[in-house]
Amino acid sequence: MENVAGRRAVAAGVLGLAGLATVRPAAAFVGSRPECLAPSAPGGGWDFTCRTVGRLLQELRVVDQPVQVSNMPGAVGAVAFANVTSRRAADNNLFVATSTVGLTQIAQRRYPGDIDRVRWLAMLGADTGVILVRADSRFKTLGDFLNALKESPDGVVTGGSSSLGGYDHLRMLLLAQKAGIPSADLKRFRWIHYDGGGPAVTQMLGGHVEVVSTDLAEIAGFVEAGQIRVLGAMAEARLPGAFANIPTAREQGYDVVGLNWRGFYTGGRVSDDNYNAMLAGLKRVYDSDGWKEAARRSGLQPIWRGGQEFERFVASMVADLRSLSQEIGIIS
Amino acid sequence: MSDRILGVLLALFAGWYSWEARSYTIDFGDPMGPALFPEALAVPIGLLGLYLALRPDPDPDWSTGRYLLSQIFTIVVLIVYALMLQPAGFVLATIVMVACLTAMLGARPEKALAGGVATSLGFFALFDWILGISLPPGFFFGG
Amino acid sequence: MDILSSLANGFAVAVQPVNLLVAFIGCFVGTVIGALPGVGPVNGIAILIPLAFSLDLSPVSALILLTSVYYGSMFGGRIASILLNIPGDASSVVTCIDGFPMAKQGRAADALAISALSSFAGGTLATLGLTVLAPTLAMAAIHFGPREYFALYVMAIVIVGGIASGNPAKTLIAGLIGLAIGTVGIDPATGIPRFTFGAYELYEGIDFVIVAIGLFAISEFLFYIEQRRTGPVEQIPVGRRTAALSRLTYPATSLRSGLLGFVVGVLPGSGATLASFLGYALEKRVVDKKGTFGKGDPRGVAAPEAADNAAAGGALVPMLTLGVPGSGTTAIMLGMLVTLNVQPGPLLFEQQPDIVWGLVAALYLSNVILLILNIPLVGIFAKLLSVPPHYLMPGVVTVSFLGVYSVNQNSFDLLLMVGFGVFGYLLRKLSIPLVPVILGIILGTPMEQSLRRALAASGGDLWTLVESPLALCLHAITGCVVLVAILREGRRRAEQAAAARST
Numbered sequence: 001m002e003n004v005a006g007r008r009a010v011a012a013g014v015l016g017l018a019g020l021a022t023v024r025p026a027a028a029f030v031g032s033r034p035e036c037l038a039p040s041a042p043g044g045g046w047d048f049t050c051r052t053v054g055r056l057l058q059e060l061r062v063v064d065q066p067v068q069v070s071n072m073p074g075a076v077g078a079v080a081f082a083n084v085t086s087r088r089a090a091d092n093n094l095f096v097a098t099s100t101v102g103l104t105q106i107a108q109r110r111y112p113g114d115i116d117r118v119r120w121l122a123m124l125g126a127d128t129g130v131i132l133v134r135a136d137s138r139f140k141t142l143g144d145f146l147n148a149l150k151e152s153p154d155g156v157v158t159g160g161s162s163s164l165g166g167y168d169h170l171r172m173l174l175l176a177q178k179a180g181i182p183s184a185d186l187k188r189f190r191w192i193h194y195d196g197g198g199p200a201v202t203q204m205l206g207g208h209v210e211v212v213s214t215d216l217a218e219i220a221g222f223v224e225a226g227q228i229r230v231l232g233a234m235a236e237a238r239l240p241g242a243f244a245n246i247p248t249a250r251e252q253g254y255d256v257v258g259l260n261w262r263g264f265y266t267g268g269r270v271s272d273d274n275y276n277a278m279l280a281g282l283k284r285v286y287d288s289d290g291w292k293e294a295a296r297r298s299g300l301q302p303i304w305r306g307g308q309e310f311e312r313f314v315a316s317m318v319a320d321l322r323s324l325s326q327e328i329g330i331i332s
Numbered sequence: 333m334s335d336r337i338l339g340v341l342l343a344l345f346a347g348w349y350s351w352e353a354r355s356y357t358i359d360f361g362d363p364m365g366p367a368l369f370p371e372a373l374a375v376p377i378g379l380l381g382l383y384l385a386l387r388p389d390p391d392p393d394w395s396t397g398r399y400l401l402s403q404i405f406t407i408v409v410l411i412v413y414a415l416m417l418q419p420a421g422f423v424l425a426t427i428v429m430v431a432c433l434t435a436m437l438g439a440r441p442e443k444a445l446a447g448g449v450a451t452s453l454g455f456f457a458l459f460d461w462i463l464g465i466s467l468p469p470g471f472f473f474g475g
Numbered sequence: 476m477d478i479l480s481s482l483a484n485g486f487a488v489a490v491q492p493v494n495l496l497v498a499f500i501g502c503f504v505g506t507v508i509g510a511l512p513g514v515g516p517v518n519g520i521a522i523l524i525p526l527a528f529s530l531d532l533s534p535v536s537a538l539i540l541l542t543s544v545y546y547g548s549m550f551g552g553r554i555a556s557i558l559l560n561i562p563g564d565a566s567s568v569v570t571c572i573d574g575f576p577m578a579k580q581g582r583a584a585d586a587l588a589i590s591a592l593s594s595f596a597g598g599t600l601a602t603l604g605l606t607v608l609a610p611t612l613a614m615a616a617i618h619f620g621p622r623e624y625f626a627l628y629v630m631a632i633v634i635v636g637g638i639a640s641g642n643p644a645k646t647l648i649a650g651l652i653g654l655a656i657g658t659v660g661i662d663p664a665t666g667i668p669r670f671t672f673g674a675y676e677l678y679e680g681i682d683f684v685i686v687a688i689g690l691f692a693i694s695e696f697l698f699y700i701e702q703r704r705t706g707p708v709e710q711i712p713v714g715r716r717t718a719a720l721s722r723l724t725y726p727a728t729s730l731r732s733g734l735l736g737f738v739v740g741v742l743p744g745s746g747a748t749l750a751s752f753l754g755y756a757l758e759k760r761v762v763d764k765k766g767t768f769g770k771g772d773p774r775g776v777a778a779p780e781a782a783d784n785a786a787a788g789g790a791l792v793p794m795l796t797l798g799v800p801g802s803g804t805t806a807i808m809l810g811m812l813v814t815l816n817v818q819p820g821p822l823l824f825e826q827q828p829d830i831v832w833g834l835v836a837a838l839y840l841s842n843v844i845l846l847i848l849n850i851p852l853v854g855i856f857a858k859l860l861s862v863p864p865h866y867l868m869p870g871v872v873t874v875s876f877l878g879v880y881s882v883n884q885n886s887f888d889l890l891l892m893v894g895f896g897v898f899g900y901l902l903r904k905l906s907i908p909l910v911p912v913i914l915g916i917i918l919g920t921p922m923e924q925s926l927r928r929a930l931a932a933s934g935g936d937l938w939t940l941v942e943s944p945l946a947l948c949l950h951a952i953t954g955c956v957v958l959v960a961i962l963r964e965g966r967r968r969a970e971q972a973a974a975a976r977s978t
Contacts, residue, residue, distance in 0.1 A: 075661050075678035082675045110666060112675070157932045163666040164362060192928045193664045198799040199743060208620030208932065221798055225822045338905055342648065349655060358665045362927065363935030366662040366669060369923045377651050380644055389642060392904045395701045402700045407897060413876070414889035430869040437865035447866050451873055459877055
């Protein structure tokens with residue numbers, strides 16, 4: 001279906017080429033077949049990011065054709081990364097969805113290459129990490145939970161949507177570190193990996209896990225329904241709107257910011273012109289009302305970091321994640 | 333005899349499988365660990381393999397002669413097809429593959445070729461145009 | 476809230492011309508897509524999502540489109556299973572067992588009709604269950620934790636292991652091989668790659684589609700070549716249904732399997748596939764007195780069909796009430812709902828009843844439309860078999876390659892498929908049944924992961940597995956099944972020995 005529309009658009013473009021060439025907006029994506037690669041199956045978070053941003057790019061006429069969204073799941077983004085770095089490093093049509101979850105994998109050396117193999121474009125929004133318990137839980141504050149862990153590291157069953165050492169787990173360990181729990185004990189925490197925030201919370205409601213660490217957006221419905229209590233949000237300041245009465249970790253004395261931002265990278269050998277064009281396109285999406293609306297609906301906070309600022313941010317985040325992982329013993 | 337061979341192969345596989353699994357360790361909060369399940373699986377596989385080797389069923393009727401050759405030819409064609417699909421492009425590779433197999437099954441060469449072309453183009457239209465699943469164009473079409 | 480009036484509202488929404496049209500399109504597209512092996516509801520939905528956006532459909536209409544594609548492609552998968560012995564997707568595997576023999580006996584149209592009718596029965600049952608019981612069931616399903624899931628999977632393996640007849644050692648080996656194949660890939664709990672040897676293509680494990688198409692379709696081709704050794708192969712007689720439609724409904728079978736399927740579907744994570752296996756196994760144990768299952772017994776088609784459609788409906792319960800996907804397809808639907816500003820979760824029934832009941836009514840409508848659409852078409856589908864084999868078989872091979880290629884677009888998968896084809900051929904030659912292999916692949920990871928979660932929660936204490944009453948019940952059922960099987964086998968041997976002595 002997309003292909004048919006795409007071919008028609010290309011045909012139209014060819015016919016009116018001369019005219020179009022002068023009318024082309026200055027900040028257009030270059031490349032004739034824009035494509036967003038989602039390193040997950042259809043329906044996952046990265047897939048959603050690609051489709052939303054792709055749709056906005058088209059609506060804002062940053063691109064002439066619909067953005068094709070392709071899926072390449074595997075190893076939390078490693079398969080897509082391998083593909084891009086080996087075969088599409090200079091492809092100026094392509095931008096790939098990523099997030100802090102992907103960065104964690106790079107930091108723990110689970111990707112076939114380091115951050116310098118690709119060019120980091122921008123991040124457009126962030127999801128907030130939260131610590132959840134059932135509404136009738138014995139834990140009323142973050143302090144209750146962390147103190148219980150301090151006394152008995154394997155006394156609380158925790159869980160989330162990442163594997164051992166993945167970002168959900170890591171964020172919880174960061175909190176524990178700030179609470180003064182020694183690294184040796186961090187290893188003893190009981191962690192159960194689930195396939196997503198939803199399943200994790202559902203299992204929590206059923207009493208099979210006591211505390212869940214995950215992203216807010218996916219399980220916001222449960223918060224609104226009043227079935228779960230948020231012990232703390234790992235944000236820089238209180239969240240807006242319906243979540244304004246969630247205390248942050250920072251204000252409870254644990255200065256940890258655990259945001260799961262959504263962003264994009266592109267091939268490592270893409271030219272500067274192409275890179276800048278993509279960057280400008282993404283900035284236009286960010287500035288649009290459409291993005292604000294989409295972000296609000298999906299529970300993301302719109303936050304922008306682009307170009308060099310973003311590359312520096314990525315570098316420092318990876319370094320932090322790496323050293324933390326080493327301290328805890330996830331990697332050597 | 334066939335079962336005996338199978339049994340021995342299974343036992344060998346079980347040994348290798350278990351040995352390979354040993355390296356999957358994590359010294360971190362997972363009591364069972366990634367290695368336990370494969371190692372546990374290897375035990376019954378190995379035992380059953382030995383059992384088969386000791387108490388084999390009667391041999392099946394293996395194919396011989398030109399049927400065996402046909403089967404080997406088929407496998408070779410399919411392997412080549414799998415390898416050539418992306419470089420040569422779907423249309424060309426499929427025409428060749430279908431024509432080869434159709435001819436092998438007994439059709440006359442010109443009918444085999446016609447069948448190849450029809451199958452190839454028909455499916456190309458269905459998948460690439462209608463379903464939007466892009467197929468490799470091959471070097472003729474700029475792939 | 477008055478359920479009937481809400482449902483009536485839902486129907487009012489669903490029968491608007493726009494929605495009816497959308498449902499028709501969805502069912503048709505879904506059937507065609509599902510008929511192509513390897514291309515499943517996931518592809519269909521992924522293709523239609525942009526269409527739904529660009530047409531600016533209302534949320535209800537978009538949902539109706541998706542669910543009708545979902546149901547449509549389930550039915551489509553049966554077409555390839557019955558006619559060609561190629562499972563179109565995981566839930567079609569069991570249909571091959573009795574469906575393909577029926578086709579070989581010239582009763583392909585019958586089998587397809589049974590499939591359509593039983594699917595309708597199962598789907599209707601599920602829609603009913605969804606309507607009446609959704610919130611209650613959701614709360615009950617919460618009690619299923621890792622221990623209970625583990626018990627369920629063990630029970631499934633034991634029960635289904637009994638399906639295959641023949642050398643029990645070989646059945647066991649088949650299952651174990653399947654479990655071993657299932658361990659390839661990244662271990663979800665720890666992120667460590669197992670048995671991948673650095674091949675990134677294997678990181679997500681060996682895709683089920685590759686295994687199924689290789690084991691069934693490619694091996695079938697190799698077998699076909701060989702069959703001509705024993706004489707010319709007869710053309711399969713193809714034609715219309717041999718029985719009246721009313722005789723092709725199997726109400727008792729459909730009811731039993733449908734109920735079972737619905738319950739299985741409600742549990743998040745266990746889906747249509749498991750339901751189809753269990754439905755078949757249960758039915759076999761209950762009604763198969765003469766050993767006709769596996770040789771073209773119509774009830775062997777009716778049971779899995781009712782079960783997996785019921786499960787598909789059941790999978791919507793956790794999705795709508797808790798926002799937890801019950802399967803891959805519902806995961807996509809979930810994403811779709813979120814995009815449409817419908818937040819599934821505990822409050823969905825209260826906040827957006829129009830959408831929920833419109834969806835429920837739409838599901839029922841899709842069921843009806845599928846039946847109306849497909850019953851006349853079964854004769855046409857069955858005609859496919861009248862294409863001469865030397866054209867048909869290479870065509871099947873082409874479709875197989877296409878199906879596998881559509882998953883990841885790489886040649887490695889294709890080579891893997893050919894490899895599995897040879898492997899499947901060898902297995903079949905050596906009388907090792909294929910169905911337990913498939914089952915092992917499907918259940919291996921969930922079973923292992925649930926065991927590890929249970930142990931992670933208990934800190935390594937094995938006793939936790941029997942400390943839950945629900946899990947204990949399931950283990951007890953498993954134990955009974957094994958006991959009965961052993962006793963039966965003992966009695967059978969005693970009878971054989973007595974018969975041998977008396978002659």
